[in-house]
Amino acid sequence: MVYRGLIGWFLLTAAVVVFSCRKEPALPKEAATYGTTPINPKSIFPEKYGMPALPSDNPLTEEGVYLGRMLFYDPVLSIDSTISCASCHAQEHAFADPNRYSTGVFGLTTNRNAPPLYNLAYSRVFFWDARQKTLRELVLEPIQAHNEMALTLPLLKKRLSAIPRYQQWFRKAFGSEPDVFNMTLAMEQFLLTLVSKDAKFTKMWPGNFDLLTAQELDGLRLYNGLVDVNPLTGALSGGADCFHCHGSVFAQANNPNFGGIANNGLDAVITDKGFGGITGRSSDIGTFKTPSLLNVGLTAPYMHDGRFTTLDEVINHYSDQIKYASPNLNPQIKVHGPKQRLLSPSEKAALKAFLLTMSDTVFVNNPAYKNPFL
Numbered sequence: 001m002v003y004r005g006l007i008g009w010f011l012l013t014a015a016v017v018v019f020s021c022r023k024e025p026a027l028p029k030e031a032a033t034y035g036t037t038p039i040n041p042k043s044i045f046p047e048k049y050g051m052p053a054l055p056s057d058n059p060l061t062e063e064g065v066y067l068g069r070m071l072f073y074d075p076v077l078s079i080d081s082t083i084s085c086a087s088c089h090a091q092e093h094a095f096a097d098p099n100r101y102s103t104g105v106f107g108l109t110t111n112r113n114a115p116p117l118y119n120l121a122y123s124r125v126f127f128w129d130a131r132q133k134t135l136r137e138l139v140l141e142p143i144q145a146h147n148e149m150a151l152t153l154p155l156l157k158k159r160l161s162a163i164p165r166y167q168q169w170f171r172k173a174f175g176s177e178p179d180v181f182n183m184t185l186a187m188e189q190f191l192l193t194l195v196s197k198d199a200k201f202t203k204m205w206p207g208n209f210d211l212l213t214a215q216e217l218d219g220l221r222l223y224n225g226l227v228d229v230n231p232l233t234g235a236l237s238g239g240a241d242c243f244h245c246h247g248s249v250f251a252q253a254n255n256p257n258f259g260g261i262a263n264n265g266l267d268a269v270i271t272d273k274g275f276g277g278i279t280g281r282s283s284d285i286g287t288f289k290t291p292s293l294l295n296v297g298l299t300a301p302y303m304h305d306g307r308f309t310t311l312d313e314v315i316n317h318y319s320d321q322i323k324y325a326s327p328n329l330n331p332q333i334k335v336h337g338p339k340q341r342l343l344s345p346s347e348k349a350a351l352k353a354f355l356l357t358m359s360d361t362v363f364v365n366n367p368a369y370k371n372p373f374l
């Protein structure tokens, strides 16, 4: 134990030495030209989505969003200056991590899969176990988590205050010196502007089906179709019923009655309590935030623990492997038991083809979200 602690201490010292030799990235070119520029939310959120409930005490400005974007990409937010938010949330994967578990400082890993980041302005709970309600409070978690960025807040303030770029941009965005609270506001602003709206699925919504191929249309019917239960044999047919939980233009139903937070039958024996670990209620054990399926073709691996590597494995789960004995299994799924839906190979292929229409290549290439230091 003592031995381990010593090694850790050595690593820490070594890392701090490396950090102090690192050069700051050059000042971004735009820096000189920014003023105090409010952003009209209508220019960010498409009419089809409706206007989200934005925090009234943190209006979006070009300066605030740009400051948040710099912070998102800056490894100075981690103790050894090796890990930024973007280390685990990569734009080409819709800001998810292609690894099952993410690697933070000192090679430590997270115990859940890093989800994608988009359309967060429309979400009322964050993290797989729904433990956070605001983005500004959320950002303090990864910064301080020992296995993610492991920085203390006083050290964070000290570091930001010593960097001219941040002295300048905190002044431009908030008229203040660098401080932790305004840092959380800037990050909140940047995260709110991550909007995915250009997938074929989104363009199709709610009814422009001529954009879909025949196979994708079959997949849509399965996705939105109810499962039929044969009253005599219990055999399942008809649709695959994804829409009850992954419905709406966001492919996520935030209505708690319909799987806003749900158990989708992954395990008969629960190891990660999910939402139940937060509320302490036995009726919440094994339930998780229902993810949006927009960009699902880009965000592998899947589920809170990244257990499925491919969409085929996900579809096999819902088709062939529902654990009806799972505690708190969502009624929407439980009602079909005890038989499995058993989709045919062509039905599985169609469902997958439809899921792939949700990928938004405009979003993952949007220059407004790219690393400003490159």
Ligand code: HEC
Binding pocket: 072, 077, 083, 084, 085, 086, 087, 088, 089, 102, 103, 104, 105, 110, 111, 112, 113, 114, 115, 116, 117, 120, 123, 125, 126, 127, 128, 129, 138, 139, 142, 143, 147, 148, 149, 187, 191, 289
């Ligand atoms: C070491 C990897 C790692 C780093 C660094 C990291 N994250 Fe995450 N992020 C995760 C993981 C893992 C989760 C899921 C954790 C959970 O649900 O318990 C997550 C979840 C989130 C979520 C919740 C999304 C949702 O839909 O519920 C947001 C937002 C987020 N991170 C933003 C950030 C920001 C901003 C930073 C930088 C300050 C950051 N993350 C740094 C790994 C990381």
Ligand code: HEC
Binding pocket: 115, 223, 240, 241, 242, 243, 244, 245, 246, 258, 259, 261, 262, 263, 264, 266, 288, 289, 290, 291, 292, 293, 296, 299, 301, 302, 303, 304, 305, 314, 315, 318, 330, 332, 333
């Ligand atoms: C009862 C609600 C419910 C139904 C019905 C449902 N899901 Fe899910 N889905 C969830 C929940 C909850 C999760 C997260 C579970 C976890 O990680 O523990 C999830 C996760 C997923 C994921 C992983 C996404 C990611 O980013 O990791 C995919 C893909 C998915 N579902 C596809 C489908 C498809 C396809 C169908 C229809 C065949 C379907 N779901 C039906 C609730 C549901």
